[in-house]
Structure formats: structure tokens, C-alpha cells
Amino acid sequence: MTGLSRRRLLLGGAAAGAGAAATLGAARAGILPVASAEPSADAAGVNGERTVPFHGPHQAGVTSAPGAHAVYLALDLLPATDRDRLAAWLRLLTDDAARLTQGRGALADLEPELAVRPAGLTATFGLGPEAVRRAGAKAPAWLGPLPAFPEIDALEDRWSGGDAVVLLHGDDPTSIAHLARMIVRDSRSFATLRWRQAGFRRAYGSDPSGTTMRNLFGQVDGSTTPKPGDAAFDAAVWAGSEAPAWLRGGTSLVLRRIAMDLEGWDEVGVDGREASVGRRLSDGAPLTGGAETDPIDLEARDASGFTVINPAAHAARAHVADPARGIVRMGFSYDDPVEPGATDSQGRPAVSNVGLLFGSWQRDVDAQFVPMQRRLARADLLNTWTTPIGSGVWAIPPGCEEGGFVGEGLFA
């Protein structure tokens, strides 16, 4: 393995994702694991010190590679949180995030020792329609609950909505927990915690960085989603002149909590599993051949004249010819305690409560997310085993520079 590729492995998403940068100096090279033919573990704790810059034109959680862990916090504004108080709140939360993501304790932080291993920690703030209204600013037309998808939705309030959302992701759950704690502590005078959802991917170091995640159905999930730095990513994600001025350079977040019926999935063989998605389980490659990231051929036919990819397969239904008009996905699995009294799809006492925190970035929810979701709701073989139980849409303001705060454009 070359020095460069070993370094890329160790630096994880920071090396892979444009806009993200590691603060590790060349002096660090001396303590990296020795070169070997195989990917090697980070035995030096280097990843703990990895920082993703907080300040910049875009919020860092959008432009950085997803961490191994994620926490979403949704908050509802207190009645007394008016325009001035909303600005004060966003300034406080921005300050907490700006410090803790860079490995420094927050102001009035009683546990600054927890800050020193950010491990790529990022914080991304989003606002719902009520927050934009309190600010007295104009909201984009798409900001509000998604239209109902009665074919599939089984939404629960406890996983849905919120006047504001915070997404924390990084490779270290302790640093995430500490920033989450500072945020809820500093929100007490302004808002109440509506819900908290935690998710994960493979642990840092388990896969080479940049590996597409596997969801808990075992599927390679997100092979075609544009990566930060791709032209398609920029075109799909960043709000431009069509958006209110405060949102330009920002985007939107759709979060769907999708319960996965593992017991039902157990009954499906490999062929059925692959057919339902249109991709091979082993490596995520399209059933029409090639490698994981090769284009899927929806027209290819087998000897009997049927398309190789079932027209109702997930990959066929979700396919967007122009990725700039699609969405950018950021998924995390959840594996939560079984809820008291829950039963599985066969009526037995439930033994699992798993699913996917399906997040997506797009510049226009109505133009990009809704048409795709509508196609999937009408027909998607995966719907047999998946159920959306939570849903929310937030505007994600652009990033800020030092001395500024996320959302400051609302108060201009």
C-alpha cells in the first residue's frame, strides 16, 4: 500500500470528501501504522483528532462524508421565542458547534475533556416553516410536511416534524453525545426537545473510507448517490437564485424514518432479494452486470424477453436519468430496543426494531424528492418490507464564517 493510499484510509471521509479537510500535519506521518499490503487499523488514535472545518460557504455535515454515527435532534420553539430570541438561540448553538467540532470545549462546558476527540464531528442546523415565520422571512414553497403517501405511510408524530433540526455526525459517539448535550442544554430557554433519533454505519476503520454503506437488509445502499465535489452533487443540492436570499448556498433536508421488516425479509431468498432492488447483494453491482458504480441498464432483456431489472425493482423505480435532478442520500441504520407489546409481521412478539434513517439533500423538495417518492409509493418491490414511520422537511441554511452564525441571513 502506498503512503498516499494509507493516508487516505486513515483520514477517512476527510480525504475522500471535497470541502472537508483534516488538520493532521505531516508530522503525524511518523506515528501512522507501518506500511503493509492490507488496509491497516488506526492504532495511533489519529482519527480522534480529525476535524472537519465548521465554517465555510456550506454547512459541514452536508459536504463531509457521513460519519460512523449520527444523531438527529428535533426541537420545537417555545411561544416566547420571537425573532430576536431565535437569532440569539442560533448564535448560541452555532458557537457550541463551532467550538466542539474543532475539539475545544464550549462556553460554560463542564466536560471540556469530552471535546478533544471530535473524530470528524459535524453539526448541521435546519429550520422548519414555523422558525422561518418567527424570523419574519420568506419560506421556500416546498418547506412543510411532504404530501401524504397513503400507499406506504404509517407516520407517527413522535418521529416526525419539528421547528428545527440538528444533525450531528462523526466517527465518535462520545463526542456526538457531548455536543448533543450542549445543544439541548443551550436550547432550554428557547425550545423543547421534540424527538431524538440515533443511527449508525459501520464503525470507523471497518471498511476503507468511501465504501458505500450496507443497510440492515444487507444491501449496498446509495451506490449512485452523488458525492460531495461532484458536479451532480452541486447541481442537485445547492439552492440558487430561485430560493430566498437567506437560503442560497443552503439546501433542504428530508428525513424519513423507515422501519424494516426483518422477519418478512427472512422469508425471501437471495434471488428475490436481489430482484426487489435490481442489484447484487454481494457487491451492489446492477443485475445487468459491471461494478457497483456502473450504470444500471433498465432496458436490458433476458433470453425470454423480460427486462433483467424488474420494472418494479427499487433501483428501477428510483432511477433518475439526470442525477442533478435527483436527490443526494445520507442514510444511517437504527437498531433500537423492541417496544413493549410490539408484534412482527406474523403476529409473534417482535424481536427486532430496526430500520433506516433515510436522509436526503436536495435544492427543491417538490421538484426532486416528491416525484421520486411518488413513483416509489405507487410501486416498489421493497415496499413489501419497508414502512415510513417518521417524516420531516427542513430548510438547511448555508454555512457561516467566523463571527457569524448559521441562519444569520434570516435576520438580514
Place this chain on the structure above:
Amino acid sequence: MHVRPLALAASAAAALLLAGCATDAASEDAALTVTDPWVKTAVPEDMMSAAFGTLTNTTDEDITVVAATSDAFPTLELHEVVDGSMQAIDGGFAIPAGESLTLEPGGLHLMIMELPEAIEAGDEVDFTLELSSGETVDFTATAKDFDGGNEEYHGSDMDMGSSE
């Protein structure tokens, strides 16, 4: 002890900018810099509050802070906590050349004695420190909700516990 080496100052200076604190020309050139300043939220019924932060002496001469003022409060005192009781500190806050002094809950602090109105979370409160040289240093503290440090406000009947 509250005296800390200057090595911390570089990162603390960046924090000053982050927090949107006083950065006018006068304070940038000041012999004394104030980093990470914050003030505990309070309502008038609390009667008192306190402000904290790190004071760094950028010169090679010792500096003494002899007083603090704020347009927001009629009375400010420089306090220390000794054996669990807070009291006005004799002679002010002394900061040796090139060193830093941390004001923190349970230790040295700027005591706000009378609260004309509430300090709300996120408020930006202006303070001025007066040095023995006659110079002044302005800074702006961010108000934060803080459940700790209450021992300061209960006179001699408090339990310092693990604060310092």
C-alpha cells in the same frame, strides 16, 4: 491554581473571534486579552450573577485588574472563593507577565451584585476591566444558562464539593 501557561492563548484567541466578542482596535492591542467570556443567566429575583472568562497578559510586565464595570449593572466586584465562601479579592486580579488567569464557577469571578433586569440566554453583555495602569479593556460576554456554580450565591452555608 488559576494561573495557566501562555501556551493556551493561541487557541483561546481564535475562540474570542468565534464568540463574536469585543475585537475593536483598542482591545486587540491591549496588554490584556479576554477569551471565552460568558455570563450566567439570571432573573432580578436572583439578585446576583457572575461573569467568567480567561484573562491573558500579553506583555512582559505583571498586570493587575483593579475593577470591572458594565453599563448593564450598577455594581460589579472582583471576587474569589475561599474555603467555600466568596469574598471581594484584596488587590484585584494579578496576572503575571505572559500568563493567563481563568475566571470560572467556584473560583475567581466578576460578581454582579444587583440585577436591574434579567440576563437571558444568548444575550451579549458588555463589560470593561480597569487595570492598575489606568488602561481599560472592553469585552462582550455571551449569556449562558448554567446550573452549576450555585455554591457562589449561598454565602457561607454552601458546600464547595468538587468545584475546585
